Structure formats: structure tokens, C-alpha cells
Amino acid sequence: MNSTKKYFVHESSYVDDNVKIGDGTKIWQFSHIQSGATIGENCSFGQNVNVSNNVKIGNGCKVQNNVSLYEGVELEDYVFCGPSMVFTNDLTPRAKYPKGSAGYKKTILHTGATVGANATVVCGHELGKWSMVAAGAVVTKNVKDHALMAGVPARQIGWVCECGEILGTNLICQKCGRAYVEDESGLVEK
Ligand SMILES: [Zn+2]
Secondary structure: OOOOOEEEEOOOOOOOOOOEEEOOOOOOOOOEEEOOOEEOOOOEEEEOOOEEOOOOOOOOOOOOOOOEEEOOOOOOOOOOOOOOOEEEEOOOOOOOOOOHHHHHEEEEEEEOOOEEEOOOOOOOOOEEEOOOOOOOOOOOEEEEEEEEEEEOEEEEEEEEEOOOOOOOOOOOOOOOOEEEEEEEEEEOOO
């Protein structure tokens, strides 16, 4: 830990100029944080993580090994990105006709969202608060708050509590007791 910094970057990783990193954040081996990126407090980035130019990341996020957060991706607070999950930022890429950053689609993961190992989030979509995407799923549309998504393409198969427990039809968590009601954006706590 560098004495002047309150965050940790492993010596094998690169942090470009003009990057903001919050206190308590840890960046592990072979990672690259690119110029313009903003990272909040108490985040953790595993091995081989790329945070591209101008990406915004909130507080308390965990990004597991082998994840690239491309320009256009935004994580709010407490987002979990499982190992080797994939983001994109161009729906119709061509090597010969690059669009540049103005052509990138935004992808927003709202507070508490989880993406399982090896899942793909196709760009231009939003994952609702505390939603959960199963391992290997491919998200091709917006995901509601607290929705549990699985499959290719991902479909909603249930609801998940903020604590991570899968909810039954009464929408009351067996583990933590939180109770929910459905509205147009997904579930909201009672
Ligand atoms: Zn719960």
C-alpha cells in the first residue's frame, strides 16, 4: 500500500493518468485502469480486469477475474460482476468501419445488480436494482429491479431479494424477512 494513497494497486497493474480511485479499493494482478475512469470506494478488481476510458463505477463493487468494462458501461454501487462475464459496447461492430466512442451504446448496472460467471450483457441495456443474471445467461433486453434472469437469450425465471435469496410467490424473503410488492419497474420493498 502506497503511503500517500488509500487504495491498493498491485505492482503488475497499470493505472493511467487522470483516473480517480476511492479509498479502500483494491486492484489485483495484471489489470489496467484507463484514462478518465472513475472508481468509488471499497471496490475490488480481480486479476486481468480492464476498466476502459471514462467508465464510471460506484462504491462497493466487486469485479471478478477476466472482466473488461468497456467505454459506455456504468456500474452503480454494490454491483457484482462474476468471473469472465462479458460486456459489449457496439451492437454491429465492423473492423473496417469503427464507430468510435460516439457510437458506443450505454449499459447501466443499477445498485446491487449481480451478473453470474461467463454471462454476457449485450450493450444498450439496463440491469435493475438488485437484479441477478445467472451464470452463462445472455442479456438482450432491460432487466427489472430484483428480477432473476437465466438462459440464452435471458428470460425472467423469478425474483431475488436484496440479500441474494430467491423469493417465493409470497415475495417475502425466508432468510432476511424483507417483503416486496411488484410494480412496473419490478419489485419494491414494502
Ligand atoms: Zn432476503
